[in-house]
Amino acid sequence: VLKIGHFSRLAGVTIKTLRFYDDAGLFRPVYVDPVSGYRFYVTSQLPTLQRIRLLRDLGCTVAEVRELAPALDSPDCVRKLVALRKRLIVRVALDEQRLKEIDRLLQRYPEPASDYYKWPVVERRVAPVPVLSIRDRIRTFGIHVERMFEDAELQVARRGRRAPLSPFLLLHDMEYRDKHIDVEVCVPISPESLTACSGSVVDGVDRAACARFSGSYDQAPRLYEAIVDRMGSEGARIAGAVREVYIRFGANQCGYTLPRRMLANSVGEYQTELQIPVRPPGEQRL
Amino acid sequence: VLKIGHFSRLAGVTIKTLRFYDDAGLFRPVYVDPVSGYRFYVTSQLPTLQRIRLLRDLGCTVAEVRELAPALDSPDCVRKLVALRKRLIVRVALDEQRLKEIDRLLQRYPEPASDYYKWPVVERRVAPVPVLSIRDRIRTFGIHVERMFEDAELQVARRGRRAPLSPFLLLHDMEYRDKHIDVEVCVPISPESLTACSGSVVDGVDRAACARFSGSYDQAPRLYEAIVDRMGSEGARIAGAVREVYIRFGANQCGYTLPRRMLANSVGEYQTELQIPVRPPGEQRL
């Protein structure tokens, strides 16, 4: 059972929102301490909250969500979902028109040069991979992600067999650097260890825009921007969670060991690859 | 010069919004009558308002818009636009994920059958066509649209040469039947009459989903839904303004004449085609 702060980070919503949903009778903690008033939640409530957020993001009001959320399988609700899907399709169509509008404006007033041409970007396919993963919301990169990786490596060492593949980070928010970023550290494991490690399989990607940098992780956001810039200028769109793959990196190896080729002696030797799933540009209106 | 009601219909915003923008110092009428307080606008203000709406729809606050809108060509503003474009790309990516979410949910709870299979839908290319057009916001179809067409035909007869093609309606809102619908009645003209009629050229469409019905126009919304349903189930998206083409229809022909093949003697003889521009499905993540 989790206190509100922890649960809110897992769910990617603010504490205020959770309290508001509680007052609104939309989403309740499993338990409220009668003396302190503390709200307590459990991880099994996450899917429900995600569905609520989905409906809200689709434009339902809180009152509508309150009616729909409990019984998503009622015929009424299915009808509603179908209607919402149509609205969403329309919204995407409108957004694509707005993108064209912006592009027209930017064509007239020439865009300050982006530095995307400096980085070699290749497009390729990324295979699915079984992993042990830990997911959390963090405010800053660095020490926190490091600890999550150390944790994951330790668990793999204790409970199953590691696969000799690079560990990587999944960025589930597409803002890359936001206030609170929803990240998932992934340590590849052998397929047979899936149950022992209670692991999962990360989906493969048909087409991913990939680019590498070496040295400090500070460069990641700029490289990310550069890739998205290039994709945008080609009419392509982001099609899923971004991956940050650690090819050579630092690790303290307490309680586990890694293949030597993954290890770097100094920050200068770090090697990292960004992978952004790409949806190619659809056909355009003449 | 237009009073607020007329201007609001042209622009597709409410009267309340225009008054609010005036008070907020965001968008001012060209003239305010000092005694009655009436606000007056001119059509040349429309592009400015459209830009303001674009920025608002992109997530700018009113305060941001107030700073940006006057000088879209300043380097600051171009930077901002580039940032907004990135945010929009992310929003589209998120919406596509949400669509997949909904599809997953609907797969589990089988969708009540749509009637799209009843209608033969073909996909084809639609050529660009020079027209004389009149655009307005309307609350209901019927008499109002009819009048707009009579108007347009009259103007063409007086000022230029009509092309022997079917007249059609462009639906600029993608909701199809909303409170106020932004429609443009189009009467095809010969290319040489473009200047005489102060006409314009309606863009062609590479791929349009087309289906016909005969008889009363009441069937249009259901057919439209059916086509969009089918598109949605195939992963395709709406790529622009929907067209309603009148193949056989009623007309009083006062002051103009139409080719006989376009005319219907009774509602039963009406023939109408819906054309929805299609963007084919992008590649999917595995």
Add this chain to the structure above:
DNA sequence: TTGCTCCTCACGTCACGTGAGGTGGC
């Protein structure tokens, strides 16, 4: 004791929307 997390309660905010009560031209 400090720092951190949690609480309630009242009020703020953003971009309008609603509605009362009234005017002015056809």
Add this chain to the structure above:
DNA sequence: TTGCTCCTCACGTCACGTGAGGTGGC
């Protein structure tokens, strides 16, 4: 006179966010 459009002003609304003032465990 009726119906339509326009006005102002005050208040409402939606989904939270802010901030004051306070608690409780390490």
